[in-house]
Amino acid sequence: MIEVKGLTKHYGPTVAVDDLSFTVPAGQVTGFLGPNGAGKSTTMRMILGLDKPTSGSALINGKPYHQLAHPLREVGALLDARWVHPNRSARAHLQWMAASNGIAKSRVDEVLRLVGLSEVAGKNAGGFSLGMSQRLGLAGALLGDPPVLLFDEPVNGLDPEGILWIRRFMQRLASEGRTVLVSSHLLSEMSQTAEQLVVIGRGRLISDSTVQEFIDKSSESAVRVRSPQLDALRSLLIARGLTVREDGESESGPALLVVGATTEVIGAAAGENGVTLFELSAQRGSLEEAFMKLTGGDVQYHAEGMEEVMGGAL
Known part of the structure; x- marks a missing residue:
């Protein structure tokens, strides 16, 4: 378990992390999200003892990192895939790490096999692609x-x-009862990987919830419905106090979007009034939409409109 309590970090007048508190439980993948400059990397560095907090604490299984007798046996981290001597082979790099923490040399070949680098274990890491470096990390x-x-x-x-492989790998690690905290900008991937989300902006906590709770509280729920009796259905739903919008034309024909209703409510109303339905499907918001809505005010840098940037040349 990771426990962050009132964690704060100042760099001169700049507040990178501001009284941040959250817990990362064992047995699930927890996503760590936020716009650029939100303080994610600084927070992870403080958890790992690489940066000293101005105030507050970060504990790993009840202890700060510097009190762990054999750190690599208690916490593993991938922060910078290029952190490796370019003239060392992948195997030599890992053997050096193993020796520093009293880890058996045989474990090196085991982890190389786990990440699919056995065939290049003797090659210098400086020649690795970014993807290979990620696997070495x-x-x-x-x-x-x-x-x-x-x-x-x-x-x-x-x-x-490789993305699919690492998603399943992280989920497997969590299923073994490990604590897994992962930061990523690929929100669509995170929605398929994580169960819990910790979202921060400008160093402050925005949300700590399950992925679905985060999406539900930040996006509008609606139901898409198609019918050969669309006008009658629209009148019926409006009469029941529901908000109905046109969903435009598609290959399957015109449809309605009913906001704030469930498929059960709409299906029952249609059935009671003899209205035939061709489609009745819940429209769920995406993690990207929810993320943009909740963190929009905490983005450090906003892009100008392309037309303004190009002086109207587009």
Whole structure:
């Protein structure tokens, strides 16, 4: 378990993290989200003892990082995939890490096999692609078989197959009872990977909830409905006090969007009045939509409209 309590970090007059508190439980993947400059990396660095907090604390299984006797056996982290001597082979890099924490040398080949780098274990890491470097970083995080894992943008540089692989891998680690905290800008991927979300903006906590709770509280629920008796259905639903909008034309024909209603309510109303339905489907908001709505005011840098930037040349 990771416990962050009142964590604050000042860099001169700049407040990078502001009285931040949250808990990352074991047994599930927890996503750590926020706009650029929100303080995610600074928070992860303080959890790992790489930055000293101005105030507050970050505990790993009840202890600050510097009190862990064998850190790699208790917490593994992937923060910077390029953090490796370019002239060391992948195997030599991991052997050096293992020796520093009293980890058996045999574990090196085990983790290389786990991340799919066995065939290039003898090659210098400086020649690795970003995706290969990510896998080497992941191998380093797993080296001590730790119960707590932190990953910062772990899918950077990976192809779709690699992204799918690491998603399933993180979920498997969590299913083994480990604590897994992962930061990512790929919101669509995070919606498929994480169960819990911690969302911050300008160093402050915005939300700590399940993925579905975050989406539900930040986006409008609606039901899409098609019928050969669309006008009658529209009048029926409006008479019941429901908000009805046109959903425009599509290959399947015109449809209505009914806001704030369930499929059960609409289906029952149609059935009671003999209205035939061709489609009745709940429209769920996306993590991207919810994220933009909740964090829009906390984005550090806003892009100008393209026309303004190009002086109206477009």
